[in-house]
Amino acid sequence: MSPWTRRSAALLVGALALVVALAAEGPQPYYLSGKRVVRVAGTLDDKARVYMGLGTPRAVILSPLLGAPVYVASVEKKAFVLDAARVQPSPDDPDAVLVDADGVTGGSPLTVDGLELRFAVAGKPVVLESRPPALSGDLTAEQLLAAIPEYRRNAKTYAPGKGDLRLLATIAEPAEIDVFFGTWCPHCEQHVPRMIKVAQELNSPVLTFRYHGLSEKFADDPLARQYQIKAVPVALVTRGDKLLARIEGPSWARPESALSAVLVGEAALAPPGGGS
Amino acid sequence: MTEDTRSRAATVAGTVSAVLLGLVLIFSAWAKALDPEGFAQLIVERGLMPASLAFWAGVGMIAIEAALGIALVIGLRRPVVLVPAALMMFFFLGLSTWDYLYPAKEASSCGCFGNLIPSSPGQALVRDAVLFGLALLAFAGRPRQPAARWRFALAAAAAAAFGAFTLAAPSLPLDNLATRLKPGVTAASLRIDEIIPELQDGTRLVLLLDRADEATRAEIARVNEKLALARPDAVFGLARPDDALANEFQWTAGPAFEVRDAPQSMLKPFYRRLPRTFLVDGGTIAKVWEGIPGDDVLVALAEGRTP
Numbered sequence: 001m002s003p004w005t006r007r008s009a010a011l012l013v014g015a016l017a018l019v020v021a022l023a024a025e026g027p028q029p030y031y032l033s034g035k036r037v038v039r040v041a042g043t044l045d046d047k048a049r050v051y052m053g054l055g056t057p058r059a060v061i062l063s064p065l066l067g068a069p070v071y072v073a074s075v076e077k078k079a080f081v082l083d084a085a086r087v088q089p090s091p092d093d094p095d096a097v098l099v100d101a102d103g104v105t106g107g108s109p110l111t112v113d114g115l116e117l118r119f120a121v122a123g124k125p126v127v128l129e130s131r132p133p134a135l136s137g138d139l140t141a142e143q144l145l146a147a148i149p150e151y152r153r154n155a156k157t158y159a160p161g162k163g164d165l166r167l168l169a170t171i172a173e174p175a176e177i178d179v180f181f182g183t184w185c186p187h188c189e190q191h192v193p194r195m196i197k198v199a200q201e202l203n204s205p206v207l208t209f210r211y212h213g214l215s216e217k218f219a220d221d222p223l224a225r226q227y228q229i230k231a232v233p234v235a236l237v238t239r240g241d242k243l244l245a246r247i248e249g250p251s252w253a254r255p256e257s258a259l260s261a262v263l264v265g266e267a268a269l270a271p272p273g274g275g276s
Numbered sequence: 277m278t279e280d281t282r283s284r285a286a287t288v289a290g291t292v293s294a295v296l297l298g299l300v301l302i303f304s305a306w307a308k309a310l311d312p313e314g315f316a317q318l319i320v321e322r323g324l325m326p327a328s329l330a331f332w333a334g335v336g337m338i339a340i341e342a343a344l345g346i347a348l349v350i351g352l353r354r355p356v357v358l359v360p361a362a363l364m365m366f367f368f369l370g371l372s373t374w375d376y377l378y379p380a381k382e383a384s385s386c387g388c389f390g391n392l393i394p395s396s397p398g399q400a401l402v403r404d405a406v407l408f409g410l411a412l413l414a415f416a417g418r419p420r421q422p423a424a425r426w427r428f429a430l431a432a433a434a435a436a437a438f439g440a441f442t443l444a445a446p447s448l449p450l451d452n453l454a455t456r457l458k459p460g461v462t463a464a465s466l467r468i469d470e471i472i473p474e475l476q477d478g479t480r481l482v483l484l485l486d487r488a489d490e491a492t493r494a495e496i497a498r499v500n501e502k503l504a505l506a507r508p509d510a511v512f513g514l515a516r517p518d519d520a521l522a523n524e525f526q527w528t529a530g531p532a533f534e535v536r537d538a539p540q541s542m543l544k545p546f547y548r549r550l551p552r553t554f555l556v557d558g559g560t561i562a563k564v565w566e567g568i569p570g571d572d573v574l575v576a577l578a579e580g581r582t583p
Contacts, residue, residue, distance in 0.1 A: 055532040056500060074530035112527045114520035130523050186536065187471070250464060253473030 027098035028053055029090060030060050032149040039127040040065040050128065051097050059128065060087060060099050066121050071101050072128060078107030079119035079126070095149045132184040136213040141196045144211060148183060154193035160201055164256040167264045168198075173239065174206040175263055180224070181233040184216050188233045191252035195235060198256045207263075237262050290353065290417015293410040297361060298348030300407060305342035309442040310454030311548045312338065322371070335442045340364075343435035352427040353418045362411035369408045372401040446548065451566055457546040457554060461561045466546070468556075471538045472512050475556045481577055483568060484543060485515045485535060486550040487525035495551075495568045500532040502574035509534075510577060516540045555583065 030051035038048035038061055048063035057074040060082070069082040082104065090096035108120045117128040133148055145152050179195055181188040192211070199209040214232060218224045227236060235247035237259065244262050251258035308315045315338070316330040325333050341364065347357040375397040445454070452458040456466060463475040474480060483499070485492055503511055513535030515522070522535065546552065555563040555577075563583070565573070576583035 056530045057526045074527045077528065110527070112524045115523045117523075117527055130519070191473075249467070249470035250473050250476060253469070253476055 026102070027086075027088065027100040029093070029096045030058075030099050031093075031153055032095040033059075034148040034150055035130060035132045037129050037131050038063055038065075039129065040121075041124045041126075051099070053099070058101075060097065060101075061126075061128065062087070062097075066124070066126065069099075070121055070126070071099065071104060072110060072117060072119065073101070074110075076107065077110045079110050079121065080104040080107040081121060095152060134215070135183045136215050139211045139213050141199060141209065141211060144183075144192070145196065148189075150189050151193045151196070154190060155197045155200070158194045158197045160194070160198045160256040161254060164254070164260040165198070165201055167260040168202055168207070168256060169204065171204065171206055171263050174208070175237060175239045175244070176208045176210065177259070178227075178236045178238070179209065179211045179233060180214055180227065180229050180235070181211065182214050182216060182218070185232050187252075191233050191255070194252065195255045198259070286417040287419065288417070290414050290419075291351070293413035293417065294348040294351075294353050294358075297365075297407060297410040297414055298345045300410075301341050301345030301348065301361065301364075303345075305338045305345060305438055308334070308341075309338050309438055310445055310450050312442045313446060314454075314544060314548060317544070335439055338442050339435040339439035342438035343431045346434035347427065347431040348414065350427050350430060351419075352423050352431060353414060354423055355415075355418070357431070358411070358415045358418060362408070362415055365404065365408040365411045369401075369404040372397065372404040376401045449566075451548055451552070452564060454548055455546055457552070457561060457564055459561050459563060463556050463559050463561065466561075467542065468514070468538075469559070471514065471536050471542075474509050474512070476559050478510075479555065479557045479562075479577070479582055480509070481511045481569075481574075482554050482556060483511070483513045483533075483535075484547050484550055484552045484554075485513045487515050487518065487521045487529075487535070489550060492551050492568070493525070493529040496529040496531050498571070499568060499574060500530065502571050503532065503578050512536060514538045514543060516543060557582065 030053045033050045033052045036050040036052075036059070038045045038050060040048075040063060043065065045063045045065045048061055048065070051060045051062070053059065059072045061070040061072065063070070068084055069087045071080045071082050072078075073080070080101070082099070082101065086100045088098045090098050111118045115130040119126055119128075135144070135147060145155060177195070177199075179192060181192045183189075195209065196211075199207070212223055214221055214224055214229070218229065218232070221229075223229070231248070233248075233252060235255070237244045237247065245258075247255060247258045247262075312331065312334050315334045316327075319325050319330040319334055320327045324330075340360070344357055344361045344364070347353075348361065463469040463472075468482070469475045472480075472482065475482070487493075499511070511533040513531060513533060515525075515535055515537065517537035517539070522537070525531070525535070549566070551568050553565040553567070553569050554561050569583070573583040
């Protein structure tokens, strides 16, 4: 073999190794979901924890009834049993695990039946069911954050505009913010944690934040009727008996901005993003 | 006021009313002709006709509406024109009154303009009442002389032309004309930002999808692949709510982007056929594509460039 041939072969092997290294994704973060339950052989597994990946739909189930972690992938349309070493706790997020699903083989076929995903693990039928948490009535922010991982994550990742927070911190006159929402409502999952984060960061002695969970069919709910709630989420901003504003629709993108516009005044409204 | 003056005033009021009503009918026929399938869907949703008949009934209705409109504008104010025009307005007034009395119904697009111009039940009721009033005025002030034959011929030709246009419209590139979703319109004015508040800033692609459509499902893998480098919130899907279908779409089509639910009454004025895709830049619709855009657009977005 000539030196030229050897060099070419070495280059080719190196390039292939690089391609393989780039193709392997390595451990990816998966986040705890509060919206899915697991049934193993017909029994609801209360202790099962379901983690969802980002991007194409995929999940990892950690269930005492199943033993080893199970990786469910939409692209492959299969469920795979993973070596336990492939799933590690995330060092910086208690609601996340790092999953290395590269190169998994085998797997059992996945079927989708309405809100359920069905597959088998070691001969046991497993059902992964979409079931949003049903919390209703008067709730505290702490209760919501404790019960729903998605609310924890969305609150954690939201950064309220500091300019608006500064404005809201200057308020001396008490006001109440009543948030009506549903734990079944995906828009609420995006937006209500933002208000929770605003309330947490403000920690205001004069602004009172209250959270009222409504059921999915809330048209006949006495509270919904009293406050003419037609869609959720909606926040009613009141001072004493006087309704100052309803925060609805796109205002939820920046609830602190909507609050400062109402409570501090349009003239003092910080620019979008809230400045710094 | 003498009898002669009263008669002249009635004739003038009748002429003006007839022309106004005629113009409204022509515009209304045009608005519906742009999207006959959407109009047929409205007919079915209202329970006026079964789906098998709705399309052809819609085409016929559009042709008649156009013929009546042209006839009124060119001064063919005979009972043969005025009576059906008044009956048509009375029918629309009845629908609007129903919507006003029973507003729980999701459909907000009522009256006679199809999906293009949505209005609240109250607005539609007032509009249709005014139009019915115009029809009555036009009838009261109708001329007594016989009409020239060419006017009948012109009205018939208009009906034929509108009928032909209605049949051809779905295959003509008229989507920006036929829908409320077009470049330059803001996401806020379409209220899409209530579903996707993220559209208020940045550059984002939104796909209007039918989760049940096999062709759309087949495209999802390509979208995933080409957008692999994009931010996770650079692309959103919008589809009508159906929890079971959403779950099934999620796990079988496997979109790498979030598909959010939007009420059908909100989505329908944005498309004639699904899928339809649009780019929002700083809260304003920058571009619209019929179907899902090609690789060049997706790659540009993935690389952070404005396609």
